[in-house]
Amino acid sequence: MSTSTVSTSSGSTTVAKRSALAPLGKPFAAAAGVLAIVAALLPWVTFTLNDGNWPDKSTLQFFDAPFAVTGFRWHVLLIGVLILVATFAPVPSKGRVVRALGWGLTVVAFVNAAYITVKGGGLGAITAVEGATAFGAVVGLVAGVLAILAGYGIGIGPVGEWNFKVSTPVAYLVLLVSFGAVLYAVAAMLTTGGVGSANPYAGAIFLSFLGFAGGLIGALSGVGFVRWLSALSEQHRVFSVIVLAACALLLPFTDAGNEYWMTVAANIGIYAATAIGLNIVVGLAGLLDLGYVAFMGIGALVAANFSGAATAHFGIHLPFPVAAAAAAIVAGIFGAIVGSPTLRVRGDYLAIVTLAFGEIFTRSAQNNIGGITNGSNAIPGIPPLSLFGTEFNKSISIGAVKLPAGVLYYVLIVLLVAGTMAVFANLKFSRIGRAWIAIREDEDAARAMGIRTGKMKILAFLIGATLAGLAGAVFAHKNGTVSYESFKFLESVTLLAAVILGGMGSIPGAVLGAALLFVLPEKLRDFEDYRLMIFGLALILIMRFRPVGLIPDAHRRAEMAERADENAEEAHVEAKKA
Amino acid sequence: MSTPVLEARDVSMVFGGLKALKGVTLTLEEGKIVGLIGPNGAGKTTFFNCLTGLYTPTTGEVLLKGNVLPGDPAKVTDAGVARTFQNIRLFPSMSVLENVMVGRHVRMKQGPLASLFHGPAYHRGERAARERSRELLAFVGLNNLDDELSRNLPYGDQRRLEIARALATDPAVLLLDEPTAGMNPQETEATQQLIFRIRETGVSVVVIEHDIKFIFGLCDTVSVLVQGELLVEGSPEVVRADPRVVEAYLGKPPEEVEHDIEAAAASAEEEQA
Numbered sequence: 001m002s003t004s005t006v007s008t009s010s011g012s013t014t015v016a017k018r019s020a021l022a023p024l025g026k027p028f029a030a031a032a033g034v035l036a037i038v039a040a041l042l043p044w045v046t047f048t049l050n051d052g053n054w055p056d057k058s059t060l061q062f063f064d065a066p067f068a069v070t071g072f073r074w075h076v077l078l079i080g081v082l083i084l085v086a087t088f089a090p091v092p093s094k095g096r097v098v099r100a101l102g103w104g105l106t107v108v109a110f111v112n113a114a115y116i117t118v119k120g121g122g123l124g125a126i127t128a129v130e131g132a133t134a135f136g137a138v139v140g141l142v143a144g145v146l147a148i149l150a151g152y153g154i155g156i157g158p159v160g161e162w163n164f165k166v167s168t169p170v171a172y173l174v175l176l177v178s179f180g181a182v183l184y185a186v187a188a189m190l191t192t193g194g195v196g197s198a199n200p201y202a203g204a205i206f207l208s209f210l211g212f213a214g215g216l217i218g219a220l221s222g223v224g225f226v227r228w229l230s231a232l233s234e235q236h237r238v239f240s241v242i243v244l245a246a247c248a249l250l251l252p253f254t255d256a257g258n259e260y261w262m263t264v265a266a267n268i269g270i271y272a273a274t275a276i277g278l279n280i281v282v283g284l285a286g287l288l289d290l291g292y293v294a295f296m297g298i299g300a301l302v303a304a305n306f307s308g309a310a311t312a313h314f315g316i317h318l319p320f321p322v323a324a325a326a327a328a329i330v331a332g333i334f335g336a337i338v339g340s341p342t343l344r345v346r347g348d349y350l351a352i353v354t355l356a357f358g359e360i361f362t363r364s365a366q367n368n369i370g371g372i373t374n375g376s377n378a379i380p381g382i383p384p385l386s387l388f389g390t391e392f393n394k395s396i397s398i399g400a401v402k403l404p405a406g407v408l409y410y411v412l413i414v415l416l417v418a419g420t421m422a423v424f425a426n427l428k429f430s431r432i433g434r435a436w437i438a439i440r441e442d443e444d445a446a447r448a449m450g451i452r453t454g455k456m457k458i459l460a461f462l463i464g465a466t467l468a469g470l471a472g473a474v475f476a477h478k479n480g481t482v483s484y485e486s487f488k489f490l491e492s493v494t495l496l497a498a499v500i501l502g503g504m505g506s507i508p509g510a511v512l513g514a515a516l517l518f519v520l521p522e523k524l525r526d527f528e529d530y531r532l533m534i535f536g537l538a539l540i541l542i543m544r545f546r547p548v549g550l551i552p553d554a555h556r557r558a559e560m561a562e563r564a565d566e567n568a569e570e571a572h573v574e575a576k577k578a
Numbered sequence: 579m580s581t582p583v584l585e586a587r588d589v590s591m592v593f594g595g596l597k598a599l600k601g602v603t604l605t606l607e608e609g610k611i612v613g614l615i616g617p618n619g620a621g622k623t624t625f626f627n628c629l630t631g632l633y634t635p636t637t638g639e640v641l642l643k644g645n646v647l648p649g650d651p652a653k654v655t656d657a658g659v660a661r662t663f664q665n666i667r668l669f670p671s672m673s674v675l676e677n678v679m680v681g682r683h684v685r686m687k688q689g690p691l692a693s694l695f696h697g698p699a700y701h702r703g704e705r706a707a708r709e710r711s712r713e714l715l716a717f718v719g720l721n722n723l724d725d726e727l728s729r730n731l732p733y734g735d736q737r738r739l740e741i742a743r744a745l746a747t748d749p750a751v752l753l754l755d756e757p758t759a760g761m762n763p764q765e766t767e768a769t770q771q772l773i774f775r776i777r778e779t780g781v782s783v784v785v786i787e788h789d790i791k792f793i794f795g796l797c798d799t800v801s802v803l804v805q806g807e808l809l810v811e812g813s814p815e816v817v818r819a820d821p822r823v824v825e826a827y828l829g830k831p832p833e834e835v836e837h838d839i840e841a842a843a844a845s846a847e848e849e850q851a
Contacts, residue, residue: 423694430693430700431686431707434672438680441669448630448663450655450684450747459690 025153028146029087029098035143036080036105040073044112044136046129049119051200054112071205072108075212076140079105082219083147092160096222099151104215106144108208113137115204160224171232175240178229183247185213187254190261190519206523248414252407259395262406264522269413270475272514273420275498276507277467280424282496283505283553284433285460286440287342288351290492291358295465297365297487298334299327299472304379304482305372311379313372320385320477327473328466335465339458346443358492365484378483385412385477392477409478416474420467421507427463428505436460437505501542503549512550581644583608583782584659584751589628589638591621591806598624600806601638604784606751611773611783613797613814615790617826621806622786623664626753629784630654630661642750656684660749662740664756664786670729674720674739677728678711681746714742718772734765741772745781752776754785758792770796790827794818802826 021028045054055071079101086097116125116137126137166174192209199205220226233240252262278292306326308317318326341353368375385392385408392408427433435456438446447453476482494517502513520535542550584606591599598621606612614622627633629640631647631654640647647654660681669677686707692700715721718738723731728739737757744752754773758766766789773783773796787793793800794814802809802817804826810817817823829835 426696427693430696431683431688431703432690432693434676434680435683437672437676438669438683441671442667444632444651445663445667445669446680447651448632448655448661448667449680449743450652451680452652 021149021153022155023153025095025150025155026087028150028153029083032098032102032105032143032147032150033080033084033087035139035146036076036083039109039136039140039143040077040080042136042139043134044073044126044140045116045120046125046127046132046134047120049116049125051119054116055199055201055205072112072208072212073136075108075208076105079108079212079215080143082216086219087150092224093157093222095151095154095156096159097151097219098154099148099156100218100222101215102144102147102149102151103218104144104211104213105147106141107211107214109137109140109144111204111207111211113141115201159222159227162224162228166232168236171236172239174229175233175236176243179240179243179247183250183254187251187256189213190256190264191254203524245414245418248418249411252403252410253401257404257407259405262404262410264519266406266409266413266478268515268518269410269417270471270478271495271498271518272511273413273417273471273474274468275495275502275510275514276417276420276424277464277471278495279499279505279507279510280427280436280467281460281464282499283510284428284440285436285457287339287457287460288347288354289461289464290351290355290489290496291338291361292354292464292468292495293487293491294358294361295331295335295468296472296475296491297361297482297484298465299331299469300476300482300487301365301373301379301472302327302330302469303473303476304382307382307476309379309382311374311377311381313370317383320473324470324473327476328469331469331472332462332466335461335463335468336458338465339461342457342461343454355489358489362484362488365487373484376483376485378481378485380481382476382480382482384480385409413474413478416471417511420471423463423467424507432456432459497539501539501549503552505553506549506551509549509551509553516550580608582606583643584629584784585641586625586629587638587641589625589635589640591624591628591633592636598806599628599635602803602806602808604801604808604811606782606784607798608782609777609780610798611777611785611796613793613800614784614786614803615788615793615800616803616809619805620803622803623755624806625803626661626755626784626786629753630659652684655747655749658748658750659753660744660747660751661753662737662744662755662757664759666733666736666740668728668736668740668743671727673725674715674728674731675708675711675724677739678714678743678746679707681743682707682711683747685746685748711742711746714745715739717745717775718742719768734761737761737769738772741776745776749781752781752783754783756786756788758787758789766792 048054083098083101083105085091086094086101091097113126117123120126126134128134189206189209192206217226251257251265256262256265274293274296277295278289281287281289281292303323303326305312305314306316306318306323308315338354338357342350345353365373366375373379387408390396390408392406392412395405396403396407427436435446435451438449438451439453439456443453475486479486495514498513498517499510500513501516502509502511520538521532524534582605584604586602586604588601588603589599590597590601602621602625604612604614604625614625616622624633628635629647631649631651634649642657642659645657647657647659669680672680686703688700688703692703712724715723718741720731720735720738720742723735728736731739741752741754741757757773758769761769770792773785777783785793785796794817797814799812800814800817801811802820802823809826810820810823812820830838
C-alpha cells in the first residue's frame, strides 16, 4: 500500500534532491496536476484486448460517452484535481501531500499500463498501433513522476499539525463520518474487481484501487489529518470503539455482503485475533516467537475433538463455549511450557526454541501422535455452530433484509476480535503491560525495578497462547476441518509478518497487517505463479519505506526515531573525521 | 548499637581467575550516606552488583536490617534496596511518568485479573501510582514533563529521572552509581542537595563517585576500594589524610618510584647472575 510514501525518512539523498529541484517544485506540481487530468480523459488502450474491453471505457470507444469517467480514470482525475488544489491552496506540509498523491498516481498509471502491455502483447497497446493512439498511461506515469519530484522540490517538511479543538458533538460527527468512510473504503477494497476470477481484470482493478487509496491516505496523513483524527478518537475512546464496532457489524449490509466476502472477512478476523495475541508476545514483551501458530493449532484440535465430529478422538460433543474454553486453557498451558525456556535464553536463541516447538507440533500432528490429530486425514465434518437452532453457515434474514450465509460467523468473529483487542489494550495500560514494555526495553533495568522478569515473560506467552487457542476453536468450527497443514511454519511467519507489517505493539496495525496479508493473496489470484513473488516484493517495499509498520505504536515510533538519530549522528561524526 | 540498615559481610567475587572483590565489608547505618571511592577497576560496580543481587557473591553475604538478601535483583528491590546505573538505563521509549510508574511495580497490588478487567480497584491503584510518581518527579525537580519520552530528556534530567524511578520502589537503601558523572558544577551541587533531601526522607544512601570533592562534602563515612580490597574506611577527614589513599589515587612520590625501579633492576640482575 503506498501509504509507505508518507514518512519516508528524509535522508541525505533527499536533501540533495531538494536543493536541485527547489525552484521547479511548484511548476512541476502544476504540470503534474494538469497532465493527470489530461491522462484521465485520454484513451489508455489502442485496441480491444482479447479478454474484453479494458474496464472503465478506457479504450477508444470511451469517446462515445466522454463524461462517463469511472473507475481508475475517475481516480486519476481526482488525484489530478487534488494535486492542483494542494499546489495553489495554503495546504500544510505541501511537499508531503504532493509527493503522496504523486506516488498514488504513479502506482495507478503503472499498474494499468503494465497490465495492458502484458495482456495486449507489447508496448503498442499503450502507445500507438495501426493508426490508433492511446497515450493515457504514458501521460499518467509522467504526471505521477513529476508530482513525486515536485514533492521533493517543494520540500518534505514535518507533518502538518492541527491544534484546533472541537466541541464534543462536532468531534462525534467527525469520528462518525471518518469511520463511516473507513467502512466504505474497506467494503470497496474487498469488492473492487469482483469475486475471484469472474472479472479477468480483477487483479489490476484491485491494485490500482490500492494505489489510489494509499495515495489519498498518504496525502491526508501528510496534511496532519490522520494524526489529528487519531488524537480525537483517543480523546473519545469509548465512542470511537462503539462506532468502530458498529461499522464492523455493518459490513454485511454493504456491497461486501455476500457469502464469499463474509468468508474472507471471517478468515481475516480469525488471523487478526491471533495476530493480536502474537502482538502481546512480540510487540509488548519483545519475545520473538516463530512457532506461534502451533497454539492456534492446539486450540483447533482440542475444539475439533470435543465437537462430536465422527472422526474425533473423544466421542463427546461439548457445547461450543465449553469447548472453546478448554481449547484456550490447553493452548495456554502449552504456552507456559514453551515460555519457560525464556528464563534461560534471550533474543535469537529464544526464536530458535520457539521455532523448534512449532516444528515439533507440526510433526506430531502429522504423525497422529496420541491418535487425536488424525494425521494427514485431518478431522473433517466438524459441525457448524448453531444458536437457537440457526446454523451459523446458513443465511438469515432480519425482517425484510436477507443477509448472506456466513454472516453469523462474521459477527462471532467480530466479537472475538473486539474481545482480543480489549484484552490487549487493557493489559497494555496496566502494571503487567508496563512490566512487559520495560522488559522489552531493558531487561536488566526491569529486574532492578523489582519486576520478576521470568514470571512476566511466561505470562506473556501464556496469554498470547490462550488467545490463539480461542481463535483456533472458532477456526475449527468455521472451516469444518482441522488439519495440521493449516498450522505450518509458513503460517507462523505470515502472522509475524502481519504484526511487523502493521506495526509492533499496535492494535489497528495488527488488524491491518492481517487484512493485507490474507486479502492480497486472494486478490492477486490472476497472477497465478507470480503472486507469492509479488507479495514478497510488496512486503520488502513496505518495510523499506515504513520500517516501523503501517500504523506504528507510539513507543516503537520513538525507538526507530532514536535509531535514526543515532545513525545521523554517526554519519555526522564520520563526515567530520573525513 | 542498633542493627545497621545494610551490611555487607566479607563479600568476595571471583570471575574465573580474576578476584574482583576480596572480602569487602561495609556497614550502612540508618539515615547515613556512605561514599564508595576507588580508582577505575577497583571493583566498585561489582560490589554494587553484589549488593543488588545481580551477582551472587562467591563468599560472604549481604544483609538488609539483619536479613540476608536473596540473590535476585527483583527480590532485592522488593526487599527495599533500589539502585541507579553508571550508564543511565532508563526505558528510553516510555514516557517520563511511565518510567517512574514502572518503579511502582513492586508496591502495586494489581494482579492479572485487575490488569485484564480494569475494575474500580484497578483505577484506584493506577491513580495512586500516578500520584505518587508525580510527587517523586516533583521531588527530584522534573515537573510538567510527564508525557515526554525519557530519551528526549537532557542528560542531567535523565539522571534525576533514574533517581525518581529508584525512589518509586519505596527503598530503605538507595544505591547511586556515579550520579554526577558528566555533570557541570551547578548540576553536581544540585545533585548533592537532592541526596541530602533523600536522606531527610529516611532513606539511607550509598554513593559511588569519582569526584572526591563531591564525596567528601556529601558522605558521613567514606570507604576506599582498591583492587578489590577495602583499603580505608572512616570519616571524610580520616580518609583524606590517609597516605595510602593518596598513593592509590596519585601513585607514589617520584623519588620512591625511582627507588622501586632501581630495586627491581637490582633484583633482576641478581637473578641473571
